[in-house]
Every structure is written in C-alpha cells, then in structure tokens.
Amino acid sequence: MESHQNLELGLSELGNLKIALDQAAIVAITDSKGVITFVNDKFCQISKYDRSELIGKTHKIINSSFHPKEFFKDMWSTISQGKVWNGEIKNKAKDGSFYWVETTIVPFVLSQPSKETGLKLDYSYVAIRFDITQQKESEENFKELFNASFEGTLVHKEGFVLNANLAASHIFEASNNTLLGQQLLNILPKEVREIFLSTFGLKKESHFEAILTKKNNTRAFLRFSSKPILYKGQAAQLLTVRDESEQRILQGQLAQQERLASIGFLASGLAHEIGTPMGVIRGRAEYLSLYPDNQKNVRSNMEIIINQIDRISKLIYSLLNVARRDNPESISTLCLNDALEDITRLLSSSLSKEGIELKLELEPNINIHANKSQLEQIFLNLLVNAIHAIKTRSLTDKSTRFQITLKAIVVGEYWEICLTDNGCGIAESHLKHIFQPFFTTKDPGSGTGLGLSIVQQIIFSWRGNIRCESKENIGTSFFIRIPKA
Numbered sequence: 001m002e003s004h005q006n007l008e009l010g011l012s013e014l015g016n017l018k019i020a021l022d023q024a025a026i027v028a029i030t031d032s033k034g035v036i037t038f039v040n041d042k043f044c045q046i047s048k049y050d051r052s053e054l055i056g057k058t059h060k061i062i063n064s065s066f067h068p069k070e071f072f073k074d075m076w077s078t079i080s081q082g083k084v085w086n087g088e089i090k091n092k093a094k095d096g097s098f099y100w101v102e103t104t105i106v107p108f109v110l111s112q113p114s115k116e117t118g119l120k121l122d123y124s125y126v127a128i129r130f131d132i133t134q135q136k137e138s139e140e141n142f143k144e145l146f147n148a149s150f151e152g153t154l155v156h157k158e159g160f161v162l163n164a165n166l167a168a169s170h171i172f173e174a175s176n177n178t179l180l181g182q183q184l185l186n187i188l189p190k191e192v193r194e195i196f197l198s199t200f201g202l203k204k205e206s207h208f209e210a211i212l213t214k215k216n217n218t219r220a221f222l223r224f225s226s227k228p229i230l231y232k233g234q235a236a237q238l239l240t241v242r243d244e245s246e247q248r249i250l251q252g253q254l255a256q257q258e259r260l261a262s263i264g265f266l267a268s269g270l271a272h273e274i275g276t277p278m279g280v281i282r283g284r285a286e287y288l289s290l291y292p293d294n295q296k297n298v299r300s301n302m303e304i305i306i307n308q309i310d311r312i313s314k315l316i317y318s319l320l321n322v323a324r325r326d327n328p329e330s331i332s333t334l335c336l337n338d339a340l341e342d343i344t345r346l347l348s349s350s351l352s353k354e355g356i357e358l359k360l361e362l363e364p365n366i367n368i369h370a371n372k373s374q375l376e377q378i379f380l381n382l383l384v385n386a387i388h389a390i391k392t393r394s395l396t397d398k399s400t401r402f403q404i405t406l407k408a409i410v411v412g413e414y415w416e417i418c419l420t421d422n423g424c425g426i427a428e429s430h431l432k433h434i435f436q437p438f439f440t441t442k443d444p445g446s447g448t449g450l451g452l453s454i455v456q457q458i459i460f461s462w463r464g465n466i467r468c469e470s471k472e473n474i475g476t477s478f479f480i481r482i483p484k485a
Contacts, residue, residue: 389423
C-alpha cells in the first residue's frame, strides 16, 4: 500500500516537473540516429513547425547553415560516447527567421551491448534548450558598436588580452585573433611598461601616453586610459587607446601659429626697445663726426655705441630663441632660470610700459626635464596673459601697485612653479573652461583661445601638470609641475 502511494506521488511529481519544464524549456527527444521522436509545445512555438512536421525528421530541418560541419561532428562524437554536450546553436525557423538556443543534450541508454547492436550501447538523446536569441542579438549589437569605435578598446586581466576591437588590432598591427591571449607588455613600448604595470588592480581611472614605432618605422602617438571593470564575472581592466598622431601634427601647427602671435605682441614692444638704443647710436655717431680730433670723447662714445649694439644683439638673440621651432619630442635637462632670462628680457618694455614689477623669487640653477622652445612658449603665453589681465584691471584701478611673481618649490619628484599676477582675475564660471581649445575671455581679435590648451598639452606630454586658481579683481595663479632633472 505504501509503495503504491509512493509510486503515485512519484508519478505526480514527474507530471509537475514535465509541466514546469514545458513552460520554461524547449524539449526534444531523438533516437540513436538523431530522428526526432518527441517535441514539446515550446519547440513547436519557436521553430514554427507543427509537431507532425517534426516527428520522424532530424534536426537538419532547423539547420541554419551557420555552424561548420565540424561543430556537429564534435557534438555527435561527444554524445555517442554517452557524454553530456553543452553549447549554443543558431537555428532557422519555418518562416526563415533565426533563433539561438542554449542547448544541453543528455544521452540515455536504451539497450545494453549485443550482437544486434554490434556490441555497442544504444542511446536515446534528450535535448533541453533555452531561448537566448535576445541575449545573442544584444551581444551582436554590442560587438558591432565595439568594433565601430575609432578608439582601440581592449579588456585585459593582468596584461593578458581577453577581448579587443578592430581599432585596437589596427593600432597594434595585429589581427584580432592574434591579439587575444597576448601579453600587452610584449607589445607596449618599453618606456611605459612600468606605468602600465602600475595600473593593475587600481580602483580608479588612470591615463598615460606612449610613442609606438610601427612596422614601417613611422611613429604613432598613443594616449591610454585604463579603468577597472567586471568582465564575465571576473575583475579586469578596460584599456582604451587613442591614436593622436594627426592631432599632434595639427597641435604642432597651431602651437607655431600661437608662438608667432606671441612674437607679434613682442614686436610692438621691441620696436620701441630697439628704437631707443638706435637713436643713441646715431646721436653719438653724429657727435663723433663733429670732433674727429678729440680722442677722449671718441673712446668714451665708442664704448657707449658698443654697449648699445650689445643690447640690441641680446634682444634679437632672445627673439630668435623664442621664434625658433625645435623638435617638440626632444626632452633634455634645462635650467629654468636661463629660459626665463630670454623671455623676461623681451617683455621688459611691455612690463615697464604698463608699470608692472616682475619679481623672480627663484633659486639659482633650477634644473628640469623639458623642451627649451616649448618651455619658453609656456612662460611667454602665461606672462603675456598676466600683462593683459593687469592692463584690463588698471583701466578702472589706478591705486593698486601691479606685479607678477614667479616662485618655485620642490614637490616630490617635481618642481612646482607658481606664476601669480594681481590682474582682473577669471570668473569662477570660466575657470573650468580655460584649458579648452578656442575658449577665451579676451575681446574678439585679441586671442585665439588656443594658448592655454597648448600649454596644458605640452606639460602633460612631459608627465607634468598645470592648475589654476583665480578670483575676480584679486588675481590669478598658475601652478605648473615639471619633473626634476
């Protein structure tokens, strides 16, 4: 009696299990030759075939021709050995539409080995499938967007590439399949490998730059961004790579234009600066011509002429130094004091004209890693901006004593140079935009809006930093960090 009740309970549970399975899963049973002997309602719904059209057929009826023959050969090899097979299959419905199913095929023994079966086990196969069409479509859409990006994008775990898009393959000159599983440390330039290693395990986004020499010996300027992500359930890093080669060329051209614009500003002051000693020279020469026999006067005036000629030569030399265009990639050990000497000499006339005192509170021989012409361009731009700010404030403020101060302190591995003026200042709403290209607070025609953007890019390329603090009608301070030499 008890066993009969247990049997009824067991059959009831099996019935409930079948109902639940039919609601969630696509079920089919085939014989050892793959001929379909049973399908549930969900199989008919997704395939759009009637049950009568499926029973007695093989799964070739829903074959989408997406998978190669080797795919199914491997599947049959697995289940014919009595092993469970799992995989994703793309099928074709009766109306020609495609659908994806996550499939598990379980072999069940129908008969033991015998002479009739060639001493082999005879199996029946139960296939349980789940519809993953939407998931696969989402994956395909993501893959298309992933590969459509112009930025190289890679997912890696401790340097080993887990996924990469087409742009990354193009940048690193490797096929997508070749890139997968590669160790990025073997691809990246030597000088950034240590920086790249330091990004492993970081909990925040980080950035670095590198120059990659390509197979045709051209160089690509790459900017990297790295941040932690969860990829397929495991901690990984998302690395984006932007090839800024063309942008760097354009920036170089813009930088030269900005430099020439600054030289135009200098030229107006220089005309007066050179004109004064030239007038003195002319006057002394005329005087000498009137007293050819006065040897004492001749000697004295000749010394004045020589001094004035030297003064002009220094001004011209300084102007040529600032105007020249060095290779922006050439970084060397420089003395900040020497670079500032040329700039301050050229600006002396403008500073004097506006009644501005320039205070250099610097230690002697401040050595940094930088590019000389770019360093001069940075301080020329910042000093010209400071003069302009003071000139603007002086229109309404006649009592303030105007000055520009340059100080430098050591901060870790950097020299931090602070350039402060007490000019008109920058509005708080403008502060967050000042390093954006083409943003300017000057009157139309007075500025290109490129100066500070170029200054920032140059400093970043040296692995330095720049920030600004300012208050209206009080003044502005720029804090520049440049690596120590």
